[in-house]
Amino acid sequence: MKPVIVVLGLLFTIVVNARYSEWEEVRPYCGARSRPQCCVNRNDECFMPYYDSRCYCDTFCFRGYDNHDCCPDHDAICEGIVPVPITQPPPPPVTRGTCIDYETQQEFQIGTSIKRDCNVCQCTTLGYQAQWSCEEDLCVNSPDLLQHIKQQQSYTGWDGTHYDRFNGIKVKDALKYYLGTLPDPSLRLMVEKAPDNPADYYQMDEKDAFDARTNEKYQNKIRGIRDQGKCGISWALSTVDVASDRLSLVGNIHWAREQLSVQNILSCTDAEAKNGCEGGRVAFAWGFIKDNGVVTDDCYPYESGRTGNIGDCNFRLNYEDLMSIQQHRKLTNLNCPSGSTNAQHFNFGPAYRIRNEPRSIKYEIYFRGPVQATMLVTPDFFLYKDGIYKCQNNYDRQNPRYANLNAYHSIRLLGWGISTDPRTQQQESYWIAANSWGEGWGKNGYFHIRFGDCQVEETVIATYGKSTEVLRKKHKRQKRSDQESNNI
Structure with missing residues (x-):
């Protein structure tokens, strides 16, 4: 049985990108879509059911480690990327039921909201783990635009x-x-x-x-x-x-x-x-x-x-x-x-x-x-x-x-x-x-x-x-001129 367990572990490593937690269920998402399996740019129709939400198979879904909505097999299916072992230390562990703002290292309870520039982020739960759910509107003071x-x-x-x-x-x-x-x-x-x-x-x-x-x-x-x-x-x-x-x-x-x-x-x-x-x-x-x-x-x-x-x-x-x-x-x-x-x-x-x-x-x-x-x-x-x-x-x-x-x-x-x-x-x-x-x-x-x-x-x-005042004076002049014309 041990060799079988090792093989399954290797397959799990290939399918699931390192940006997902270890508890993620191993099953196809993008790989199960009918053609096209993956979409370019932002495509709201390019998704798969994901627990009580959805995940995406387009090229717009990844916007940062803790701010993305890609499907677990997105990188393998859509980009052909085989994950490599993490060389950097993982982010600080998140206490169950709380979210951490990594800019300030403050810890927030589920349901708490904070603002990042013009967007509001709320501490929510996904599975058993708390994470930030953020608005994604464009901000006037955009560093990229400047x-x-x-x-x-x-x-x-x-x-x-x-x-x-x-x-x-x-x-x-x-x-x-x-x-x-x-x-x-x-x-x-x-x-x-x-x-x-x-x-x-x-x-x-x-x-x-x-x-x-x-x-x-x-x-x-x-x-x-x-x-x-x-x-x-x-x-x-x-x-x-x-x-x-x-x-x-x-x-x-x-x-x-x-x-x-x-x-x-x-x-x-x-x-x-x-x-x-x-x-x-x-x-x-x-x-x-x-x-x-x-x-x-x-x-x-x-x-x-x-x-x-x-x-x-x-x-x-x-x-x-x-x-x-x-x-x-x-x-x-x-x-x-x-x-x-x-x-x-x-x-x-x-x-x-x-x-x-x-x-x-x-x-x-x-x-x-x-x-x-x-x-x-x-x-x-x-x-x-x-x-x-x-x-x-x-x-x-x-x-x-x-x-x-x-x-x-x-x-x-x-x-x-x-x-x-x-x-x-x-x-x-x-x-x-x-x-x-x-x-x-x-x-x-x-x-x-x-x-x-x-x-x-x-x-x-x-x-x-x-x-x-100016219009009144003009009106008086015109009226006087008309009277003088009538008197001639």
């Missing part, structure tokens, strides 16, 4: 870093709650505003650089960087900040340095304009400030980034107020949610679209002020540090799980510049853009993005920047 960005830096021309604000944040959640612009085909139907002077329009080709923040005409009139927090509101925030910039540039009104209220738009727009903190539609934001106006931030402070919801509207206009806005009259005696008595209210002319080509956008920024743009964001953008950002990291070829992970984000374009492409050594132009993730991200809250990348030029919007 390493790829840095390896490609000499070719792409931009660098990345990890940010504490994204610790423990999943990519799928970041795309929902740190961006916030829903696709809106109606924006393409907006009226385009033509240049006032065609000669100035064509001269834009000769201007290689412009920055509204430092230009003498615009200096001290451009809004800084805000932080939207964990609420997808870029659709509304970029709208009010562009409106604020444009209003500052109207020279014949007295304009306080107070920001316009994004909370006013978030909470008081129609329900179809938004999807809570998961985004909204730019067209509704522009329509709201044209029809209803917007108060200053001291009247209706922003709190959605802290609370995680947009809340109910706490500032409502009555019929007389709406009539006053239509007649370009300024509202007074505002009933502010904050209780402020010094707040102001402004409304604007209609928004318009800028033709999606660099010359038109440059002309608009140079002569009329900053504009709103919508860009397509992929996971690497969250890690941007400096340089000229490009939508060409190709990381999804190495990790297919990153394929088709994207969402839209609205930003402000404040100018442009020119640099040298490190790959081609040719001159390349870039936009100077303001993000809304605070000054601790990117270049003090700003970033550069190459002309044409990430669909950044496809939907560019601006407003006339005329306040109630």
